[in-house]
Amino acid sequence: MATIALPQTEVKQPGRLTLLLRYLRRNPGLLVGLLMLLGLVAFTVIGLLTVNTAQAYPLQVRVRQPPSWQYPFGTDFFGRNLLAAMVVGMWQTALIGVLAGAGGTLIGVILGFISAYFGGWLDAVIKGVCSILTPIPALLIQVVIASSLDKRDVTIYTMAWIVVMLAWMGPTLVVRSQVLTMKERQFVAVARLSGMSDLGIIFKEILPNLLPFIAAAFVGQVFAAVFASFYLAVLGLGPLREPLLGNIIWAAQGQGAFFNGWWWWPIAPAVAMILILGSLALINMGLDELANPRVRRSE
Amino acid sequence: MSLRIILKRIGFLVLVVWAAATITFFIPRISPRNPIRERMAELARTGGFSGQGMEEVIASYSARFGLDKPLLQQYVDYMSGVARLDFGVSLNKFPKTTVELIAEALPWSLGLMLATTVIAFVLGMLLGAVAAWPRAPSWLRSFATPFVLFMGVPPVLMGVLLLFFVAFRLKWLPLGGAYSIGTVPEFSLGFILDLARHQILPATALILGSVGAWVLSMRGMGITIQGEDYVNFAEHKGLNGFTIFRDYYLRNALLPQVTGLVLALGTVVPSAIVTEQIFGLPGIGSVLNDAIRANDFTVIYGIVLFITIAVAVMMVLLEFLYPLLDPRIRQEA
Numbered sequence: 001m002a003t004i005a006l007p008q009t010e011v012k013q014p015g016r017l018t019l020l021l022r023y024l025r026r027n028p029g030l031l032v033g034l035l036m037l038l039g040l041v042a043f044t045v046i047g048l049l050t051v052n053t054a055q056a057y058p059l060q061v062r063v064r065q066p067p068s069w070q071y072p073f074g075t076d077f078f079g080r081n082l083l084a085a086m087v088v089g090m091w092q093t094a095l096i097g098v099l100a101g102a103g104g105t106l107i108g109v110i111l112g113f114i115s116a117y118f119g120g121w122l123d124a125v126i127k128g129v130c131s132i133l134t135p136i137p138a139l140l141i142q143v144v145i146a147s148s149l150d151k152r153d154v155t156i157y158t159m160a161w162i163v164v165m166l167a168w169m170g171p172t173l174v175v176r177s178q179v180l181t182m183k184e185r186q187f188v189a190v191a192r193l194s195g196m197s198d199l200g201i202i203f204k205e206i207l208p209n210l211l212p213f214i215a216a217a218f219v220g221q222v223f224a225a226v227f228a229s230f231y232l233a234v235l236g237l238g239p240l241r242e243p244l245l246g247n248i249i250w251a252a253q254g255q256g257a258f259f260n261g262w263w264w265w266p267i268a269p270a271v272a273m274i275l276i277l278g279s280l281a282l283i284n285m286g287l288d289e290l291a292n293p294r295v296r297r298s299e
Numbered sequence: 300m301s302l303r304i305i306l307k308r309i310g311f312l313v314l315v316v317w318a319a320a321t322i323t324f325f326i327p328r329i330s331p332r333n334p335i336r337e338r339m340a341e342l343a344r345t346g347g348f349s350g351q352g353m354e355e356v357i358a359s360y361s362a363r364f365g366l367d368k369p370l371l372q373q374y375v376d377y378m379s380g381v382a383r384l385d386f387g388v389s390l391n392k393f394p395k396t397t398v399e400l401i402a403e404a405l406p407w408s409l410g411l412m413l414a415t416t417v418i419a420f421v422l423g424m425l426l427g428a429v430a431a432w433p434r435a436p437s438w439l440r441s442f443a444t445p446f447v448l449f450m451g452v453p454p455v456l457m458g459v460l461l462l463f464f465v466a467f468r469l470k471w472l473p474l475g476g477a478y479s480i481g482t483v484p485e486f487s488l489g490f491i492l493d494l495a496r497h498q499i500l501p502a503t504a505l506i507l508g509s510v511g512a513w514v515l516s517m518r519g520m521g522i523t524i525q526g527e528d529y530v531n532f533a534e535h536k537g538l539n540g541f542t543i544f545r546d547y548y549l550r551n552a553l554l555p556q557v558t559g560l561v562l563a564l565g566t567v568v569p570s571a572i573v574t575e576q577i578f579g580l581p582g583i584g585s586v587l588n589d590a591i592r593a594n595d596f597t598v599i600y601g602i603v604l605f606i607t608i609a610v611a612v613m614m615v616l617l618e619f620l621y622p623l624l625d626p627r628i629r630q631e632a
Binding site: 230278 | 322330570607
């Protein structure tokens with residue numbers, strides 16, 4: 001019997017980085033979103049290091065200067081250097097987004113797990129509260145909360161809290177439905193039969209499998225939080241002293257910037273906000289694809 | 300649809316309104332702010348009268364608004380007010396009531412919102428269906444792409460950009476307001492044209508902001524439907540392209556799309572309100588903005604409750620349309 005000599009070629013497994021880059025090539029939306037976000041972060045970090053951030057507050061520079069070499073984005077009616085205001089505003093927007101996004105996701109994950117894993121009346125209560133609160137436009141309740149606070153008490157952190165209070169229903173329902181399907185899988189049954197505790201199953205078996213979903217939910221929450229805080233600020237409910245992007249648009253609109261020909265005043269924060277929301281939306285869609293293998297594009 | 304389902308939906312509606320009313324009742328009462336005291340302090344500051352006897356004035360106003368009663372009694376009064384759509388008197392524009400202020404502004408907001416939602420919905424469905432349709436020419440299919448890109452831009456920001464490019468730079472359209480300054484509202488062709496000119500930019504901002512979502516969902520639906528046997532069958536039967544497009548694509552996608560519309564209402568309405576405020580239209584958004592600037596709490600809470608109720612009612616009404624759209628639901632009943 002003749003033996004066939006198989007050529008022993010070594011199968012080279014590509015490294016993690018190459019796999020990631022290959023995946024990004026298939027998912028251009030995610031790539032573009034990440035690059036945009038990277039650019040925004042670079043702008044903010046370099047800005048925080050080089051620009052005089054004190055000029056982001058009123059009465060620091062000459063008022064109503066159109067864009068020039070000295071003031072690339074111009075200055076506003078109150079004597080703010082809009083370049084400095086953009087840098088500080090982006091940093092604060094990022095802070096609110098990440099804080100509120102993390103808070104909403106954390107509450108959502110905890111409630112979703114409790115609801116789906118333990119079931120019973122707890123599940124009924126949590127699901128009931130979620131489904132009653134979901135049709136109520138969150139922005140409006142946030143308007144009520146923000147307007148009942150003393151204006152001096154409104155800071156970047158209270159903004160984040162206001163947003164968190166009504167932003168946990170989405171992640172709760174997503175995590176709940178995922179845990180419900182995960183709970184019925186065989187590896188969970190095996191773990192339970194082998195005597196693992198509830199907490200052990202949750203943290204060692206289910207949670208790691210849910211990480212892509214939680215990551216996607218987190219980005220979605222950051223997007224929603226940036227959006228919500230922006231709308232509140234545009235309505236004049238933000239911390240009025242801070243150069244939040246929405247605040248600047250609110251102030252520009254209140255002073256009739258376009259009527260008076262100060263076009264650069266609302267344009268800079270509007271473009272910045274579009275870039276932020278656009279990059280987050282692209283990353284969100286890209287992560288959805290990553291988390292949901294059914295729509296994942298094959299190589 | 301059976302009576303039981305209708306009753307169930309209405310029961311849910313009542314629950315949602317009750318929850319919203321409870322939130323707007325309790326949050327201000329937990330808050331450290333006292334609207335009447337703030338209002339009086341402001342009057343004292345601007346009107347120049349001394350603070351003497353202010354406590355008595357505040358106490359008498361509190362009694363007038365029923366704020367001295369026990370909390371439970373206040374809650375019952377408040378709820379019965381909400382049930383009668385009575386949101387109290389404006390603190391800033393006294394003696395106008397909140398409902399009067401809303402009623403004055405409502406036609407502006409309602410007209411804009413209805414028109415833009417319908418246009419965006421129809422446009423998005425057509426563009427999405429065409430984008431998914433293999434027999435459509437490629438230039439027609441690529442028509443949908445820019446709308447999908449605009450989806451990430453909230454209407455407020457789109458409004459700022461439109462104001463800059465179209466109204467400020469090109470001077471094609473007015474910078475804001477509902478009609479030209481100096482004209483008097485009247486029922487003439489000239490005034491109506493002027494009115495329409497002022498609505499173009501806000502409407503465009505709102506439409507561009509929402510078409511993309513309809514395009515995407517419709518296109519997804521179209522792609523799923525393509526693989527179905529009944530479409531294959533219809534094609535082999537020799538039905539012409541337009542009939543298949545209308546009766547097999549659009550018809551089947553209608554129900555999920557209307558469901559999407561129901562879910563979108565909660566975000567569409569608030570964003571329309573913020574947008575109309577940017578354009579200085581005299582709608583609900585401007586009333587809300589004025590109220591926030593003047594610390595007019597009853598109006599703020601009244602508007603919030605009113606919109607919540609309106610959104611919830613619209614959602615339930617749209618759900619009642621389901622049996623008209625889908626014969627399968629009709630048969631189950």
